[in-house]
Amino acid sequence: MEPSLIVAYHEGWTELTLNRPDRLNAFNEDLHRQLAAALDRTADDACRAVLLTGAGRGFCAGQDLGDRVQSDAPPDLGATIEAFYNPLVRRIRALRKPVVCAVNGVAAGAGANLALACDIVLAARSAKFIQAFSKIGLVPDSGGTFFLPRLIGDARARALAFLAEPLGAEKAEAWGLIWKAVDDASLMDEARALTTHLARQPTQGLALTKAALNASAGNTLDAQLDFERDAQREAGRTPDYREGVRAFMEKRQPTFTGRPA
Known part of the structure; x- marks a missing residue:
């Protein structure tokens, strides 16, 4: 069985690949736990930068809704956020080294905001960022309501959150949501070169x-x-x-x- 997270060690830096491509790398508890453990390991001084990306045609579709226990009682979604998503965002922001994100396809819901929690975001030109929460009656989480207005302003943040319209990578770059949109074929080469460069800095x-x-x-x-x-x-x-x-x-x-x- 394929691991939910692929960890590749390079000289001075670590590449983490979300690996549930059949589910657009949507999060279940196993992926959460593996990513948390891998990020904790990157705190070692031998690792001086981190690259986060996704396998297949998407970066991350957010929460795997099929992973939730179905019952007639209303779910406590706040418990999931407290147990998994909030600690994940806090880990990335507190990590004492740069975290680069290479968004290789759709980044939706918590997946979009996971990317925004990283320090430098590159995206393939075909990639799209979607604040998908309003489509199912939810609130942007994983730092979405914090990052969006600070990166692109209140008016754009509100429209993205309310309308859940896809935002293409080139417009995301123009708006200042991400660092750079690059050609799909060169995304990983550029992301790895950037991470290698950061790993050699002070x-x-x-x-x-x-x-x-x-x-x-x-x-x-x-x-x-x-x-x-x-x-x-x-x-x-x-x-x-x-x-x-x-x-x-x-x-x-x-x-x-x-x-x-």
Whole structure:
């Protein structure tokens, strides 16, 4: 039986592929547990970047509705969110290294918002993002109501959430929802090249940058200035800062290790 998640280790980075292509990589409990465990393993210092993608013709269709226990009693969907989706988004945002997402096809419901939780999103030109929740009477979850208005503004966020219309990759790039739309045939090559590049950068500095950007949404300017001060103090004590300065002075490319000390 095929695993629900394919994990491939590269020099300095890890590729995670959602692998339920017959279900458009929709989440069941097994996929949730495997992805959570794999993300926890990427916290190791040997891994300096992560690439997340999907197998087959879609990235992720969100929740596998067939995986839910059917009964006459109303389901507690909040329990599923609390047990699986919220921890998943928190893991990705808290991971002290860049997470790249390669959206290779449809990203719907929680699948769309899983992509938006990542740090840099590339999408095949044929890919579509769909806030599908309103089609079945639900609310955008997995951070959708947080990410959407911050990335594309309130008016567009409301329309996508209410209408559940597909948003193509090129328009998603134009709106600022994702980093870049690329040709389908070159998606994985570009995504792997980008992840390889990030894995060779000053990992601690990127981790602190990620933390600062995460904190900014809830901070006042004064609080954010203090955060930047403290983060810069920590970054300035890393070996990669010293290497970066030496390389600049010596007019050569730096060789970063990603080590905290």
